[in-house]
Amino acid sequence: MSSTDTYARFYQVIRQVPQGxxxxxxxxxxxxxxxxxxxxxxxxxxxxxxGVNIPWWRVVNSQGRISPRGLDGCDEYQRILLEEEGVAFNDAGRIDLKRFGWIAD
Incomplete structure (x- = not known):
């Protein structure tokens, strides 16, 4: 399987994650x-x-945190996008995955 096919499979999954x-x-x-x-x-x-339209900001690490990207402002931007959708962060910067984690059908 090529990386293009693999990436397309990932993008298809991410497209299904609902707002919030x-x-x-x-x-x-x-x-x-x-x-x-x-x-x-x-x-x-x-x-x-x-031009690829997927909600990339809805992908977080296994601890419910935004993974650092090393790009100025990118992590803060992801948090803003998530908060605008109603996703809450605790004081330690974590998302409660039991509450906000998506479970595929």
Missing amino acids: YVVTYGQVAELAGLPRRSRLVGYALRQMPD
């Missing part, structure tokens, strides 16, 4: 049929072509 919910990198990989490939999900999001 989050999914972890590991869940995306699992739902795409590629368990234990959570890092590859991160690579796919970094390589996302312009």
Whole structure:
């Protein structure tokens, strides 16, 4: 399977995450049929072509945190987008995955 096909599978999963919910990198990989490939999900999001319309901000790490990207303002922007959808963060900057975690049908 090519990286293009793999990335497309990840993007398809992420497109399904409804507003107000989050999914972890590991869940995306699992739902795409590629368990234990959570890092590859991160690579796919970094390589996302312009014009691809997926809610990338709904993907968080397994601790319910925004993963640092090393780009000024990007992490804060992701938090703003999530909060605008009603996702809450605790004082430690974590999202309660039991409350806001998406469970695929």
